[in-house]
Structure formats: C-alpha cells, structure tokens
Amino acid sequence: MTSRPRIPVAVLGATGAVGQRFVARLASHPWFELAELVASDRSAGRRYDEACAWRLPSLPAWGGLGAQEVLPCRAAAIRSRVVFSALDAAVAAEVEPVLARQGALVFSNASAYRMEADVPLLVPEVNAEHLALLEVQRRVRGWSGGIVCNPNCTTAVLALALAPLEARFGIARAFIATMQAVSGAGYPGVPSLDALGNVIPFIRGEEEKVEAEIRKILGTVVADGVQPAALVASALCHRVAVVDGHCEAVSLELRGSPSLEAVRSALESWRGIPQTLMLPSAPAAPLVLHTVDERPQPRLDVERDGGMSVHVGRIRPCPLLGTKLFLLGNNVERGAAGASVLNAELCHARGLLPA
Numbered sequence: 001m002t003s004r005p006r007i008p009v010a011v012l013g014a015t016g017a018v019g020q021r022f023v024a025r026l027a028s029h030p031w032f033e034l035a036e037l038v039a040s041d042r043s044a045g046r047r048y049d050e051a052c053a054w055r056l057p058s059l060p061a062w063g064g065l066g067a068q069e070v071l072p073c074r075a076a077a078i079r080s081r082v083v084f085s086a087l088d089a090a091v092a093a094e095v096e097p098v099l100a101r102q103g104a105l106v107f108s109n110a111s112a113y114r115m116e117a118d119v120p121l122l123v124p125e126v127n128a129e130h131l132a133l134l135e136v137q138r139r140v141r142g143w144s145g146g147i148v149c150n151p152n153c154t155t156a157v158l159a160l161a162l163a164p165l166e167a168r169f170g171i172a173r174a175f176i177a178t179m180q181a182v183s184g185a186g187y188p189g190v191p192s193l194d195a196l197g198n199v200i201p202f203i204r205g206e207e208e209k210v211e212a213e214i215r216k217i218l219g220t221v222v223a224d225g226v227q228p229a230a231l232v233a234s235a236l237c238h239r240v241a242v243v244d245g246h247c248e249a250v251s252l253e254l255r256g257s258p259s260l261e262a263v264r265s266a267l268e269s270w271r272g273i274p275q276t277l278m279l280p281s282a283p284a285a286p287l288v289l290h291t292v293d294e295r296p297q298p299r300l301d302v303e304r305d306g307g308m309s310v311h312v313g314r315i316r317p318c319p320l321l322g323t324k325l326f327l328l329g330n331n332v333e334r335g336a337a338g339a340s341v342l343n344a345e346l347c348h349a350r351g352l353l354p355a
Contacts, residue, residue, distance in 0.1 A: 007353065008035035009344075010078050012095065013086035014070065015039045015052040017187040018109055021337030022084050023048075024056055027065055029341070030280055031348055036080050037070050044072035055187060075099050081145070081354035084340050085110055100137070100145040105347065105354055107148050107340040114149045114213060117225030121149050121216050123156060123339070124279075124346040125272025125286045126163040131352060132221050140224070145354060148343050153335025154178055154206065154237065154246055155213040160286055160310040160334070161250070161327050164270035165263065166218050170255035171231040173321060176210060179240045179247040181298065184331045190239060200239040210235040244307075245298030246331045253321040260315055263323055264289065267312055279345040281338055283309040290314075296328040307333025308342070 009026060013019040014037040026034045043051035049066030071077050073091065075098035083099055085092055085108040092110035099106050113119045118137045120130040134146045150156060158176060165171055180203065182190045194200060211233045218229035240247075254263070268289050274282035283305035289312050290296050296311035304311075307330030318324035329335060347353050 006033035009082040010036035010080035012038045018086035100143040103144040150339035151213045152209045153331035156335040157329030164266045168266040173253040174233045175251040176235045177249045178237045181242040203237045206237040207235040245302035248327040251318045251321040251324040281342040
C-alpha cells in the first residue's frame, strides 16, 4: 500500500493541542497526505505557521505545510473524504455528521458520538469487528460516509490492558483509580496554581465516561449496536501535575481466579490485528510489561513506541478482587491523535475508506 498515491486528508481543529499532534503524525505519513488544515474563524485565512502557536518539542517536516492556508470549520469548505477531528464536542456534534452525510469518513477524537449505538468506539487491537457498525450508520442515518470514534484517553489505556484478560479469563469487576496528566485538559488547560504541588480529585464527566466506554469497547456487536460487556467498572479520576501520561491503578476480579503467571502470560503474548498487518502507527507489541517495582513512570516510559504502547507493571495479588496492576499510557497519542490515525490505517487496510 505504501507505493500507492497518498490519500488526501483534513484535520479539524488543526491549531489546537490535539490538532498539532495530528499534524505532526500526518506530515510525513506514508499513506496519508495532509491536504487541508481547518480551524476556527479567528485562524481561517492565515498561514498555518502564523495561526498556530506550536506547542510540541519539535517541528514536523513542514515542506509547504507552514504556508498552507487555514480553512474555516465549515463542512462545505472541506473536500477531503478522510477527516481527522480534534474539535470540541459541541462543535463536533454539528460539523461531523454533515461531513459524514457528504461522504467523508470522520475519525473523531471528540466525545459527541462515542456512545451512539451505531458508532464504532474503536481500539483496533481490541474490537476491530465493531467497524461493522459503519454499515448500520449508513442504513439508519442515510450517510454515505460515517463517523468512527476513539475513546476517552483514560479508557483507551485501560482497554488495551483489559482486552487480553477479558478474552482469556473474563472480567467480573474492575476498580480503577487514575492519575491523569494536565495535557488531558488541552491547552492552556489547568491553571498552574491549581496543578502544581496538588492533586485535583475531580474531572468533570470522566468517571462516567470510563465506566460506560470500557463496557462498549469490550462488548459484542449485535444487529444494530453493541451489547456491552458484563463487567462492572468503578472509576475514580484525578488530575496530577504530570505533563503527558495517564497512570491507572487497577484491581480486577478475573473469572476462574487465574494465577499471576497466567495473567502475565496473557498480557505479554497478546497481539492484535494492527500488529499482524504491520500498520504504520502500530507498536510491535501493544503492551510493554515491566518487572521492576518502580516502573512504569511517565518521565521514563511515556514516549516509547511514539506513545502508542501501553505499559503494565506491578502485577500482584489484590486481597479484595484477586489481581491488581499499574498502567501507563500516552494520553495525547494512544489516547488521542495517534489512536485516530491508527483507526484510519485499519480502515484503509480493510478497504473501508471512501474513494
């Protein structure tokens, strides 16, 4: 597929924190050509390198990208049939379905359509079969395109670790306590005087998203939607003074009470469809297991594999539920831009992108 002409794509919200992550990933992507940069009216009509206050550590291989004119966020102005959305939920709710109706396949990082029955909430290693919901969308809504969502950044990390355990043993109950990076709130996000030297024990809507989204992702496609997984999940979400990288302390009740060795084996040996297909954004192993007690850590591990692997450490007995472990994932890559790009790569490999 790399020898074919690259597919033109658009990024909505291209000047924002997640939009910049999309631009950095897509600037030199082997399959996709960054044809359209879309942002709010205050940026529209300007050069991208003037409209965008670049926040990432390094600049992408710009080529002519910096001189590209930023387009207004109006569906009629967007010609690309493959669209990556980094829009806020309220704007996404208006713009994304119009694009889908026009024939574009929208890969959305927004929450607006995640829990709609006919919208795939996709983690490619976990539930690639949920792409069958695109046909339901088109039949029910009359769209010629569609919307594919990636989950909340916290849920994305959790789903990758829970999927092999659900497949091998089944999960009855899960208790999740998160320590979430400030970048999860976007830019400028959490004020420094609130974040520094502090823990904020409330992130609006986050706990409800994690508890509902994990059941949909691990669920089974039925006639017109998804039958949620049977597990009961309880999440406690906290904001901490870390730049990038969400940490999660997880306790699990696994069916059959497997040994810790069996749990480690299930996690370590697990691979998904993106690894089989060798998709450009897929890590060689979606899960990285650590044996040192002090790992994983955001400062040491979050950028490994371009931020696309999830780290698992401290697998040990839990006196309440049976098994507990510690997770780390890159919230702005595996939980946001990188996740959407990987979703699009899977659709391309399966021939699902619009012509």
